[in-house]
Amino acid sequence: xxxMVEENGSAVDPLSAGSxxxxxxxxxxxxxxxxxRTQQQTHHLVASTSIVQLTLPTSGATQVQSVIQPNQQSVIxxxxxxxxxxxxxxxxxxxxxPNSVIxxxQASLxxxxxxxxxxxxxxxxxxxxxxxxxxxxxxxxxSFWMQIFLNTHGRLPPLESSSECDSNVDSEVSSHSLHYxxxxxxxxxxxxxxxxxxxxxxxxxxxxxxxxxQFFVPVSDNVPAYTGHGVVVEDAARKRELRLLxxxxxxxxCRRKKKEYIKCLENRVAILENxxxxxxxxxxxxxxxxxxxxx
DNA sequence: GGCTTCGCCCGTCAAGCTCT
DNA sequence: AGAGCTTGACGGGCGAAGCC
Numbered sequence: 001x002x003x004m005v006e007e008n009g010s011a012v013d014p015l016s017a018g019s020x021x022x023x024x025x026x027x028x029x030x031x032x033x034x035x036x037r038t039q040q041q042t043h044h045l046v047a048s049t050s051i052v053q054l055t056l057p058t059s060g061a062t063q064v065q066s067v068i069q070p071n072q073q074s075v076i077x078x079x080x081x082x083x084x085x086x087x088x089x090x091x092x093x094x095x096x097x098p099n100s101v102i103x104x105x106q107a108s109l110x111x112x113x114x115x116x117x118x119x120x121x122x123x124x125x126x127x128x129x130x131x132x133x134x135x136x137x138x139x140x141x142x143s144f145w146m147q148i149f150l151n152t153h154g155r156l157p158p159l160e161s162s163s164e165c166d167s168n169v170d171s172e173v174s175s176h177s178l179h180y181x182x183x184x185x186x187x188x189x190x191x192x193x194x195x196x197x198x199x200x201x202x203x204x205x206x207x208x209x210x211x212x213x214q215f216f217v218p219v220s221d222n223v224p225a226y227t228g229h230g231v232v233v234e235d236a237a238r239k240r241e242l243r244l245l246x247x248x249x250x251x252x253x254c255r256r257k258k259k260e261y262i263k264c265l266e267n268r269v270a271i272l273e274n275x276x277x278x279x280x281x282x283x284x285x286x287x288x289x290x291x292x293x294x295x
Numbered sequence: 296g297g298c299t300t301c302g303c304c305c306g307t308c309a310a311g312c313t314c315t
Numbered sequence: 316a317g318a319g320c321t322t323g324a325c326g327g328g329c330g331a332a333g334c335c
Contacts, residue, residue, distance in 0.1 A: 255305085
């Protein structure tokens with residue numbers, strides 16, 4: 001991943017560069033230097049959402065500076081009171097250096113923390129989207145298969161062990177022209193507890209233990225279209241759900257990138273305004289120096 | 296307290312673009 | 316050509332702030 005940290009005022013366009021590679025994340029203009037420079041360590045810079053996030057070595061102090069570097073032939077001089085900041089792995093950089101172009105107001109600390117919480121919550125929502133889709137598919141398949149079984153047997157499928165089940169269900173299913181693929185998920189009416197566990201970020205799959213009505217649900221990587229009694233059940237709904245899910249995630253990512261881009265532009269504005277002001281002041285001082293003394 | 300407005304975020308649709 | 320991706324546009328939900 002390429003880092004998109006601005007250095008010396010040259011900004012990187014997060015949309016033009018980041019969107020191409022797909023994994024590059026833009027960062028707010030903040031250059032990072034390790035005090036342990038001799039080791040030539042490459043620090044991994046990640047900017048999820050709008051927050052500069054660094055993945056740094058666990059040891060060693062890290063110095064955070066503004067885009068204005070010291071010892072440079074620039075009209076903008078760096079303040080000398082740079083405070084080394086020890087950064088633990090995965091922490092968020094908050095620039096708070098006096099006289100820096102980039103100032104992190106104290107009030108924005110809370111904002112960043114809130115955004116962290118919101119970002120985490122949205123990631124969980126995205127994860128739950130997948131689980132809900134999975135749940136939706138399972139319920140759909142389950143309902144259809146149960147209906148077929150009920151129509152032909154007048155009862156629910158019996159309680160059977162999973163090892164016996166494969167062949168039994170196979171014959172039942174094939175006799176009813178129910179095409180299915182590999183993988184049988186042992187399913188029961190206790191699936192709600194499984195769902196709760198899954199949506200809570202816990203277990204992915206829990207098999208029921210058979211104290212109540214149990215049945216089997218065909219599950220495959222590609223949920224097939226079923227043919228029962230000559231009626232072809234299209235998987236258009238499944239495709240639509242998948243498309244909506246992907247577009248939902250794409251929209252989130254698009255908005256995130258746009259916000260990053262806007263923040264980057266705002267930062268460039270701040271830098272250029274500061275530089276402009278400094279140049280004006282330097283021009284004034286030079287004019288005063290060049291003016292002939294009149295006294 | 297109830298209402299209106301505003302800002303923000305989200306999901307969805309559709310059009311354009313890219314890739315295979 | 317078609318599938319998939321990206322993004323602008325639109326509408327809805329929700330919370331905060333202001334007004335009565």
